[in-house]
Every structure is written in structure tokens, then in C-alpha cells.
Amino acid sequence: MTLSDTSIRKAKPGAKSFKLFDGGGLYLLLTPTGSRFLHRLERDMFPSLGRRPIAETAPLELLTALRRIERRGAIDTAHRSLQKCGQIFRYAVVTGRVSHDPTTDLHEALKPAPTQHYASITDPKEVGALMRAIRGYAGGFETKCALLIGILTFVRPGELRKAEWSEFDFDHAEWRISASRMKMKEQHIVPLSKQSLAVLKELYSVTGHGRYVFPSVRTSVRPMSENTVNAALRRLGYTSEQMTGHGFRSTASTLFNEQGWPSDAIERQLSHGERDEVRGAYNFAEYLPLRRKMMQAWADYLDTLECDTVAIRPEFL
Numbered sequence: 475m476t477l478s479d480t481s482i483r484k485a486k487p488g489a490k491s492f493k494l495f496d497g498g499g500l501y502l503l504l505t506p507t508g509s510r511f512l513h514r515l516e517r518d519m520f521p522s523l524g525r526r527p528i529a530e531t532a533p534l535e536l537l538t539a540l541r542r543i544e545r546r547g548a549i550d551t552a553h554r555s556l557q558k559c560g561q562i563f564r565y566a567v568v569t570g571r572v573s574h575d576p577t578t579d580l581h582e583a584l585k586p587a588p589t590q591h592y593a594s595i596t597d598p599k600e601v602g603a604l605m606r607a608i609r610g611y612a613g614g615f616e617t618k619c620a621l622l623i624g625i626l627t628f629v630r631p632g633e634l635r636k637a638e639w640s641e642f643d644f645d646h647a648e649w650r651i652s653a654s655r656m657k658m659k660e661q662h663i664v665p666l667s668k669q670s671l672a673v674l675k676e677l678y679s680v681t682g683h684g685r686y687v688f689p690s691v692r693t694s695v696r697p698m699s700e701n702t703v704n705a706a707l708r709r710l711g712y713t714s715e716q717m718t719g720h721g722f723r724s725t726a727s728t729l730f731n732e733q734g735w736p737s738d739a740i741e742r743q744l745s746h747g748e749r750d751e752v753r754g755a756y757n758f759a760e761y762l763p764l765r766r767k768m769m770q771a772w773a774d775y776l777d778t779l780e781c782d783t784v785a786i787r788p789e790f791l
Contacts, residue, residue, distance in 0.1 A: 533576040594721030602779030628726040667773035
């Protein structure tokens with residue numbers, strides 16, 4: 475089967491990702507949300523580049539199309555389109571269709587993507603109040619556990635809600651998130667504090683029979699909705715300008731830095747990308763002994779704030 479414009483337009487996303495092959499080594503990967511991105515490429519890139527042979531497409535042609543996106547103020551969309559075009563070109567490189575990925579020359583040519591700031595609570599007293607509110611959450615048990623694991627581990631919301639029991643090692647107190655689920659596309663290790671283990675073990679008796687740690691309320695074969703944690707925070711009385719599920723990361727980062735923990739260990743536990751390319755590839759186990767100590771100190775610190783007692787600065791040296 476040859477992929478045509480008509481067949482691509484008629485392809486509908488399903489519950490799972492699937493591939494439509496053209497018989498010549500190329501295929502269209504259609505994800506549950508892929509139709510929206512395909513629409514973006516059709517709108518932004520296809521009019522000027524859709525009929526161009528990929529081997530003849532020059533960096534300036536790509537940049538011209540991307541600049542049109544920039545001019546309407548969609549800076550983030552321009553960066554995303556460049557990223558996806560890069561994936562297409564890299565596939566063409568490894569399959570012998572082109573010798574070079576021209577998108578690598580364009581990253582600094584675009585306007586910087588706007589930094590997205592997520593509302594968070596960073597005042598220790600207010601963090602203590604948040605912990606007490608979460609402990610008293612009267613909604614679903616799984617949601618309460620998601621809130622607790624969210625602030626204890628400060629992983630990204632998608633990494634939290636799609637957590638699978640197979641990723642957890644209670645004996646070694648570790649949560650290993652596969653590269654395919656990480657924003658940086660590298661495996662990430664989350665050392666589990668005693669407090670995190672206690673929550674997870676209690677939750678295991680409820681959802682441990684299934685795949686997902688935090689399954690959907692409608693069906694256990696799907697993970698929790700992306701809106702569940704934020705909706706729970708709204709139910710606790712926190713507005714979207716005060717606290718978000720993603721804000722747990724900013725809360726932890728701010729307080730870790732204020733307490734003097736090494737910034738490299740903090741950045742690694744936040745699974746941020748390697749800051750210095752000279753230092754080499756991302757090392758998911760870097761600073762792990764220190765990170766284990768840091769994560770337990772964080773959980774103990776949250777307990778102290780929750781009890782509204784005098785917080786003692788954790789020692790890391």
C-alpha cells in the first residue's frame with residue numbers, strides 16, 4: 475500500500491499508537507493524539523515543503539516555513555515543528571535517503587521558546603499547610619496517594635499518572651522510569667523514601683492487581699486522567715494561580731536550593747537535561763547515593779512542615 479494524501483487524511487487515531495506502512499520502508503505512526511500534530515504539519519509545513527523531494531530540501535526552505543509560524547506569534551509551535559521535522563530527516567539519514575539533517579543548523583535561528591512557569595508553593599509554612607490538606611483529602615484514595623507521591627517524588631505529572639507497578643522495586647527502594655516515558659528520553663531513577671514506600675505499599679493492596687499504579691476511575695486498563703491531580707488541588711481550595719501538579723517540582727527545587735543541596739544532584743533528580751555537553755552523555759545514576767539521602771531528607775522535611783514544628787536544615791555533607 476502506498477501512503478497517499480487521501481489515505482493519511484482518512485486515518486483516524488485509536489486508543490493505541492499504530493503504523494500505516496507504504497511498502498517502501500516508510501510508515502506513518504499514528505498516535506492517540508497524532509492527528510492534531512499531523513494537522514499542524516499540514517497547515518504549517520506541507521504548503522511549501524510537502525511536494526519537495528526530501529533530499530533537495532535546504533535549511534533555508536525549512537527556516538522560511540518556520541519563520542511564517544513565528545510571525546503569527548506561535549513560537550512554541552515553531553520549535554515543535556522543527557523538532558518533528560528533525561525526526562523525519564534523521565529517519566531519512568539512517569535509511570539512506572539523505573546524507574544530512576538540515577534541522578540541526580536551525581535551532582539557534584528561531585526565537586527562544588517561552589519558558590512556561592507553573593504555579594507552586596515555596597513558603598515552608600504554606601507547604602506544611604498543603605501537606606495537611608493532602609492528608610485530609612476526602613476524595614478518592616488513589617487520588618490522595620497520587621498527591622502524596624507527587625510531592626514526595628516531584629516527577630512530571632505525566633510520569634506520575636502513567637506509573638506502572640512493574641517500574642517499582644520495593645526491596646531496593648527505587649522507581650525506575652523507562653526512557654520511553656521520560657521527557658528527556660533517558661531512564662530516570664527515583665529513590666523512594668520510607669514515606670513514599672509506605673504510601674505505595676498501602677496503595678498496592680488496592681491497585682496492585684493491575685498495570686497502573688494510578689488507574690482511571692472508569693477503567694483499570696488506562697491511567698489516571700491528566701486533570702485528576704489538578705482537580706484535586708482545586709477541591710482542596712488551591713486555585714490554578716496558587717498550585718498545580720507540575721508545581722511540586724518547583725516547590726522541591728526551590729526548597730532544596732535554599733537548604734544548600736548541591737545543584738547538580740537537584741538537577742539530576744529533577745531529570746533535567748545535561749547542562750554541559752562537554753561533560754558527556756546523560757548519566758541516569760549520577761549522584762545516586764547523594765540523591766538517596768536527599769530524597770529521604772526531603773520526605774522527613776515535609777513531615778516536619780506538616781507537623782508545624784521547627785524545621786532543621788537537612789545535612790548532606
